[in-house]
Amino acid sequence: MTDxxxxxxxxxxxxxxxxxxxxxxxxxxxxxxxIAKRDLTWDVRLSPCLGYCGEGPNLKAAPDGPMLHGCADAGAVLDRLQRDWRRK
Ligand code: FES
Structure with a gap:
């Protein structure tokens, strides 16, 4: 499975x-x-505009993950992704 x-x-x-x-x-x-604190093997990369400028910060999880808007808190973002998308 791809990280x-x-x-x-x-x-x-x-x-x-x-x-x-x-x-x-x-x-x-x-x-x-x-991510380091949770001992995950996930990567964070900066991207160009994702097309939802007024709703930022915006994040796209890959592969095949959700687009998240209004990402303010790193812990909350990872909690949501681990709960709804990937557990590791
Ligand atoms: S500035 Fe356009 S989506 Fe971030």
Missing amino acids: PILYLCSKRRIGAGSCAGSGSLELAAALKAE
Whole structure:
């Protein structure tokens, strides 16, 4: 089974809602720390715009995972993904 990859939008748009403007870069660091703490083999990668700019930070889980909007808390994001998508 392929290890999960969390693609986190890192786009910053001046004068409009955007993921970086909503804290996605800080969230990426928090997700990496939380993944290590949980001893998961998941990866976090920054992505270009995912097309939901006003709802960020946005995250797409792969392979075949959900798109999450308004991701603010790393622990809550991982709790949800582990509960609803992948357990390891
Ligand atoms: S800026 Fe993140 S989805 Fe467009």
